[in-house]
Structure formats: C-alpha cells, structure tokens
Amino acid sequence: MAMAKLVNSFNYILLSLLFLCANNMLHSMAQWPKGGSTRFYDFKVQMLKVNKLCSTRDIVTINQMYPGPVVYAQEDDRIIVKLTNETPYNATIHWHGVRQMLSCWSDGPSYITQCPVQSGQTFTYEFTLVKQKGTLFWHAHFSWLRATVYGALIVYPKTGVSYPFKYPYEEHIVILGEYWQRDLVQLEKNVTASGGGAPVADAYTINGHPGPNYNCSINDVYKINVVPGKTYMLRLIGALLNMESFFTIANHKLTIVEADGEYTKPFTTDRVMLGPGHTLNVLVTANQKIGRYSMAMGPYMSAKNVPFQNITSIAYFQYLGATPNSIALPAPLPIFNDNLAVKTVMDGLRSLDIADVPKEIDTNLFFTIGLNVNKCGSKTPNQNCQGVNGGVMAASMNNNSFIRPNFSILRAYYDHINGDFTEDFPGSPLRFYDFVNGAPNSPPNNTGSMNGTRTKVLEFGSRVQLILQDTGTITTENHPIHLHGYSFYVIGYGSGNYNPQTATFNLVDPPYMNTIGVPVGGWAAIRFVADNPGVWFMHCHLEIHLSWGLAVALIVKNGQGPMETLPHPPSDMPRC
Numbered sequence: 001m002a003m004a005k006l007v008n009s010f011n012y013i014l015l016s017l018l019f020l021c022a023n024n025m026l027h028s029m030a031q032w033p034k035g036g037s038t039r040f041y042d043f044k045v046q047m048l049k050v051n052k053l054c055s056t057r058d059i060v061t062i063n064q065m066y067p068g069p070v071v072y073a074q075e076d077d078r079i080i081v082k083l084t085n086e087t088p089y090n091a092t093i094h095w096h097g098v099r100q101m102l103s104c105w106s107d108g109p110s111y112i113t114q115c116p117v118q119s120g121q122t123f124t125y126e127f128t129l130v131k132q133k134g135t136l137f138w139h140a141h142f143s144w145l146r147a148t149v150y151g152a153l154i155v156y157p158k159t160g161v162s163y164p165f166k167y168p169y170e171e172h173i174v175i176l177g178e179y180w181q182r183d184l185v186q187l188e189k190n191v192t193a194s195g196g197g198a199p200v201a202d203a204y205t206i207n208g209h210p211g212p213n214y215n216c217s218i219n220d221v222y223k224i225n226v227v228p229g230k231t232y233m234l235r236l237i238g239a240l241l242n243m244e245s246f247f248t249i250a251n252h253k254l255t256i257v258e259a260d261g262e263y264t265k266p267f268t269t270d271r272v273m274l275g276p277g278h279t280l281n282v283l284v285t286a287n288q289k290i291g292r293y294s295m296a297m298g299p300y301m302s303a304k305n306v307p308f309q310n311i312t313s314i315a316y317f318q319y320l321g322a323t324p325n326s327i328a329l330p331a332p333l334p335i336f337n338d339n340l341a342v343k344t345v346m347d348g349l350r351s352l353d354i355a356d357v358p359k360e361i362d363t364n365l366f367f368t369i370g371l372n373v374n375k376c377g378s379k380t381p382n383q384n385c386q387g388v389n390g391g392v393m394a395a396s397m398n399n400n401s402f403i404r405p406n407f408s409i410l411r412a413y414y415d416h417i418n419g420d421f422t423e424d425f426p427g428s429p430l431r432f433y434d435f436v437n438g439a440p441n442s443p444p445n446n447t448g449s450m451n452g453t454r455t456k457v458l459e460f461g462s463r464v465q466l467i468l469q470d471t472g473t474i475t476t477e478n479h480p481i482h483l484h485g486y487s488f489y490v491i492g493y494g495s496g497n498y499n500p501q502t503a504t505f506n507l508v509d510p511p512y513m514n515t516i517g518v519p520v521g522g523w524a525a526i527r528f529v530a531d532n533p534g535v536w537f538m539h540c541h542l543e544i545h546l547s548w549g550l551a552v553a554l555i556v557k558n559g560q561g562p563m564e565t566l567p568h569p570p571s572d573m574p575r576c
C-alpha cells in the first residue's frame with residue numbers, strides 16, 4: 001500500500017523539477033550532490049468538522065485529513081511543501097527529526113526560525129533528506145495546534161538498498177495522539193493566563209481513533225488485519241501533546257529495529273514507551289491463535305500530583321479468520337508510573353553499527369531541566385495564580401524560562417537586528433546543589449526562574465557534550481527533550497544527580513536520537529557535532545512545559561565556504 005503511494009508521487013517529478021528550477025534562481029540554495037528525486041506536496045491548513053466522543057467540532061488539519069497526509073520519500077530526496085493557511089489561526093509546520101542541513105529557514109518553529117504563516121498566506125518549505133531514512137513525522141509548531149495537525153514522514157532507503165532485517169509482509173503507520181474537544185490556541189492562552197496546570201485530554205487516540213473504551217466510540221477504532229504467520233512492521237509515532245504513553249499488543253512481542261529514524265540492534269520487548277517526539281519501528285509476528293487482539297496505549301506519568309486522562313485507547317490487531325465482532329483480548333499496560341518499564345526499553349536501544357561518536361569534546365554544557373513556581377504578581381490571584389501554593393507555574397533550563405519573541409530569532413540573527421534575543425544563556429547552572437533531592441519544593445523558598453529570550457552560541461564544528469539534569473523542584477519528571485536540526489548520541493543516563501566520577505558512557509553503539517526522555521529524577525548525556533549553521537530550538541516536547549518556558553535556542557555559527565554557510569532566506573518568508 002505504501003509502495004503504491006510512493007510510485008504515485010513520481011508523477012510529480014516533472015512538475016517539481018520545473019518548480020525547483022524557478023525556485024533556485026530566487027533562493028540560490030546550496031546544492032547537494034544529486035541522486036534523489038524531488039517531491040512536491042501541497043499542504044492546505046483547513047478546518048475539518050469531526051464527530052468524536054459524542055459531539056461535533058471543527059478541528060484544524062492539513063487538507064482536511066486527521067491524521068494528516070503522509071509524506072513519502074527516499075533517502076537524499078528533496079522535499080518541497082507549499083503551505084497555504086486557510087484557517088483563522090497562525091500556522092507553521094515543523095519536520096520533526098529532519099536535520100535540515102543548510103535549510104534552517106524551513107525548520108518551522110514559530111518565532112524561532114520563522115514568523116508564523118498568517119491566515120490567507122503561504123510559505124514553501126524546502127529541504128533535502130541528507131543521509132536520512134526511516135520513520136519521522138511533521139507537526140504544527142504554533143501554539144498547541146499540533147494536537148491535531150500532524151502526520152507521518154516516511155523515508156525509504158534508496159532504490160536497491162534493503163532494510164537490515166527481513167522485509168516485513170506489510171508496514172503500518174501507528175500514530176499515538178491526544179484528542180481535545182477545545183480550541184487549542186485558546187486553551188494555551190487560558191492555561192498560561194491561569195498560572196496553573198493544563199486540563200487533561202478528552203481521549204488518547206491511535207491514528208485519530210479513541211477506540212471502544214470511550215463514549216460513542218465503539219466504531220471509532222483503528223484496525224490492522226493480519227495474516228497468520230506473517231511479520232508486520234509498525235511505524236510508531238509519538239504525536240501526543242502533554243503526555244507520554246506506553247504501547248503494547250496483547251500476547252505479542254514487539255521487536256524494536258529503529259528509533260528516531262535510525263536503525264538499532266533488534267531488541268524484543270512486551271511494551272514500549274513513546275514520549276511526544278519519539279518514533280519507533282517495531283516488528284510484530286502474527287504467531288498467536290486466530291483472534292482479535294488489543295493494541296493499547298495508556299499513560300506514562302512520572303510526575304507527582306498531576307492529573308491525567310486514565311482511559312486507555314484501544315485498536316485491533318485482527319487475524320484473518322477471526323470472528324468479526326469477537327471480544328478483543330485485553331493488552332496489559334504497565335501502571336502509569338512504571339519507571340522501570342521505561343528504563344528497560346531505553347537499555348535495549350543500541351545503534352545497529354559502531355557509532356561515530358565524538359571522542360574529544362570542545363564544548364561541555366550542563367543544563368538543568370525542571371519546573372518552577374514564580375511568585376504571584378497579579379491583583380486577581382484567584383484567576384491568575386492557580387499554580388502550586390498560589391504561585392504561577394513555570395518551567396526552565398538552567399533556571400531560565402524561555403520567552404518566545406514576537407519576531408523570528410533566526411531572521412534577527414541573520415540581519416543583525418538587536419533587541420529580540422540575548423546570547424547569554426549560561427552553559428551550566430549558576431548554582432550547583434542537590435538538584436534532585438535538595439530542591440526547595442514550595443514557595444516562598446527560592447523556586448522561581450528568570451524570564452528571557454536567552455540563546456547559547458556554538459562555534460561551527462564544535463564537538464558538544466551536554467548533560468541534561470532533571471530537578472526535583474515541585475516534582476521530578478521524565479522530560480522528552482528534543483533538539484531541532486540534529487540527532488545526537490545518547491551516551492549515558494542514570495538516576496539521581498549526574499556525577500562525572502561514577503557515570504559510565506557508551507561510546508561504541510549508543511542510539512542516535514532527536515528526542516531523549518531524560519529519566520525522572522535523573523540525567524542523560526548526549527553528544528553531537530555542531531555542523532549545521534542556524535538557530536536550533538531545544539525544548540521539552542510536553543507542550544505545557546514548552547509554554548512554561550522549558551526551552552533554549554542554540555545558535556550555530558557559520559563555518560567557512562558555501563557548504564558551511566546558511567543560505568539566504570527564501571523570498572516568501574512570512575512576516576510577523
């Protein structure tokens with residue numbers, strides 16, 4: 001089925017080539033060694049009326065599809081997506097996991113690399129999937145719109161190159177999401193204005209379907225029909241908004257073969273955990289009795305005292321020959337705070353081959369990540385200070401809550417415009433203490449953060465090691481930290497405070513990822529070479545934490561020569 005669509009998109013080549021030529025004269029983009037095709041997609045941001053959970057709502061979508069259209073490509077292909085915004089909201093699209101070599105302008109986060117595309121406007125994203133293949137995804141990157149604006153980005157190996165495992169009989173995309181019966185842009189405004197936490201999602205969804213555990217959803221369920229004895233590859237995508245999630249299939253084993261678009265050594269497990277921003281390819285063999293089995297997703301919540309949706313979402317893994325309406329065998333999910341289940345999966349992730357990990361380090365960084373409560377400064381505390389102990393909730397890196405400016409940081413940096421950001425983000429915390437256990441847990445102790453649009457500047461080519469350290473301020477929590485424009489080697493992680501004396505690193509076959517779930521009350525160590533110039537957002541992929549400021553922008557300077565220099569901005573860059 002996937003292949004059929006792939007072939008279809010070759011029809012666009014001619015059109016796309018014409019388009020590319022015209023475009024190149026305008027943009028003068030750096031040229032990649034040719035070999036890939038160019039694929040053109042038309043993305044219209046449009047409202048769609050959907051009937052879910054017993055009520056009808058208008059949701060924001062791409063091309064009135066929920067989940068959105070799948071972008072298919074092959075390694076080294078050029079992707080051109082024309083985005084036209086036909087909704088009243090601002091919009092942008094981020095290509096999550098795409099390294100955007102020399103194409104930072106097309107990365108997509110609002111106010112970081114571009115101004116949002118306003119109602120009635122268009123913008124064309126253009127990038128090359130340089131040396132990338134696997135399961136990635138795209139999502140909106142304005143306010144909380146990505147709750148419904150997301151879809152898969154599937155990159156096949158080059159023609160003639162096979163997978164490093166036996167070809168599955170079929171492949172299926174399985175996107176884990178959250179459904180909200182609310183206007184998501186309004187919701188973000190309301191939540192941040194309240195100073196308190198976010199309400200819980202109305203449902204979890206698998207490919208947009210809540211499944212039979214929810215009201216009015218008996219038939220709103222995703223299903224995969226399987227042939228007994230065959231092996232299937234599921235391309236799992238974590239597109240959740242404010243939650244992390246377990247995924248399992250009743251009576252079946254999952255063999256992980258790829259994580260975040262990079263092959264891994266096969267690792268077999270009963271269940272996996274996906275934070276928002278994670279993708280995992282798993283192989284499943286239909287080797288059980290003929291029947292209908294549940295594929296289930298349920299909450300992973302490592303923070304204390306945070307409410308969450310507790311109804312699990314079910315889809316069917318249904319054997320050919322099973323009685324059509326048979327009861328599905330229930331899938332045992334771990335309990336919501338099973339940190340060990342999460343660690344077990346992480347321990348199993350090893351890159352397939354010997355990894356090219358930087359051994360020498362030029363830039364050592366240490367970022368704390370966690371929550372804060374700021375003092376109430378409002379005259380109407382009942383409305384605006386609904387956080388812990390009557391304070392205002394915040395989140396931070398190195399105790400800086402990131403404020404998104406009203407202008408594109410990349411543009412301001414490129415044009416040497418002052419005033420939109422500063423370059424003083426500290427490379428390590430201003431104060432070292434027992435981050436996990438010694439944190440002051442309630443105001444009026446010092447739990448506040450500083451606000452600012454602080455960036456960290458990196459020299460081109462610097463070999464970076466970054467320690468991410470969870471803090472216990474308010475509560476410890478597993479934070480899925482995502483870096484735009486790069487994958488990084490996850491060389492180590494552990495619980496408690498990072499201790500260079502005792503920490504052990506895997507410099508041989510660590511996984512190469514774009515999102516790392518930093519263990520609850522623990523740390524993770526990552527390494528990458530800063531070889532892609534631009535402004536790269538790094539943030540917690542739990543949207544509420546991003547709204548609260550758990551983010552930083554890394555500026556990677558140009559190197560020398562055209563292949564180390566960010567090209568000019570496209571001429572159709574939106575204005576703020």
Ligand code: C2O
Pocket residue numbers: 094096109139141277482484537539541
């Ligand atoms: Cu998938 Cu900045 O995000």
